[in-house]
């Protein structure tokens with residue numbers, strides 16, 4: 132099991148190119164099942180979760196070629212089954228994203244229930260209810276969602292909660308349905324917008340993505356071509372926080388600055404100088420200790436839950452007291468006891484962490500528990516006195532492409548222990 136050894140201290144200084152967005156890639160690869168013809172997705176990051184999705188598609192008989200330059204060639208015409216087995220779905224709950232495309236295109240899907248994960252129960256009840264409203268017959272037995280539909284028909288859906296993959300699944304199910312579908316209380320994340328743009332590039336008729344109401348006019352068939360995935364706003368935000376926590380200067384390139392507004396606002400509040408261009412953001416902490424900030428997570432365009440652990444780490448060494456409130460998931464504070472072992476002063480009050488910044492954290496052996504918690508521990512390791520060893524970093528590899536290489540290029544003393 133790989134670990135990361137980080138010798139804390141140096142202020143990061145330099146530029147880093149951000150990879151394609153994991154949470155846009157996963158639904159877009161699932162949506163390729165809707166295409167009548169082979170297609171190519173560009174700018175795909177080399178991540179465990181991408182490899183898992185590709186393994187799932189291959190298991191269905193879909194031809195997939197993942198090239199080192201980030202191109203993924205998909206040939207969905209050879210699909211031969213509609214099955215997403217537990218042993219794959221349990222490693223990545225986003226596998227549930229094949230449900231909508233399989234139902235929309237083939238009228239059949241047998242997908243394992245994803246089960247919970249470290250950060251919460253993470254049910255898929257809203258996915259299922261929406262598919263039923265679109266005309267699917269859904270049976271849940273033996274841990275599997277078995278769904279069938281002659282042809283889905285449009286419906287007016289009002290989601291009880293804002294759900295990113297729920298919105299994506301229902302959008303993918305609706306594009307080939309008969310008639311018009313309206314999704315109210317839809318997720319507005321940029322990754323939802325990227326998926327809608329991909330669907331429209333295949334001939335779908337989706338409008339309103341990025342707002343709370345998405346309208347889909349069903350069409351007869353879709354055919355993919357070439358599509359490039361948008362940059363990963365969470366990876367970009369993570370590297371900007373790395374620059375702030377080490378009091379250095381980091382420029383993230385190949386990003387969409389508008390996707391980072393809520394994060395940039397909090398970094399400015401922490402005292403960072405922020406400059407933005409068309410596809411880059413530069414942070415300069417000018418060697419200063421960050422000021423503590425209050426963050427409270429919410430669906431986009433609010434402060435992203437996927438940046439919560441990173442800002443928790445920043446507050447651990449900031450000047451003052453900062454609060455971190457997690458409103459999206461019920462159990463996304465697993466990084467707290469690990470940070471406390473590094474000397475952080477954090478008090479939990481329900482779903483709010485009260486963090487009193489300390490001048491210095493101390494290196495300690497820590498364990499990653501989920502993707503973004505591990506990112507928070509790496510950030511703390513960048514400034515802790517001594518050598519921090521982060522264990523179980525397979526969690527990190529799910530969402531960050533060789534993070535240690537990118538951080539080392541920025542001046543961090545970090546290496547992977549295999």
Ligand code: EPZ
Pocket residue numbers: 153154157225251252253254255256257258259292293294295296297322436437459460461502503530
């Ligand atoms: C997506 O997860 C992301 N994953 C998550 O990123 C991200 O943290 C999350 O959205 C919130 O932004 C992908 O896009 C692959 P939700 P998702 O459905 O869609 C509840 C990462 O780090 N809910 O928006 O699973 C749910 O329990 C990952 O890259 C239901 O109750 O999240 C949660 O409390 C982690 N019933 C809330 O809604 C449902 O049917 C939001 O979850 C669906 C969701």
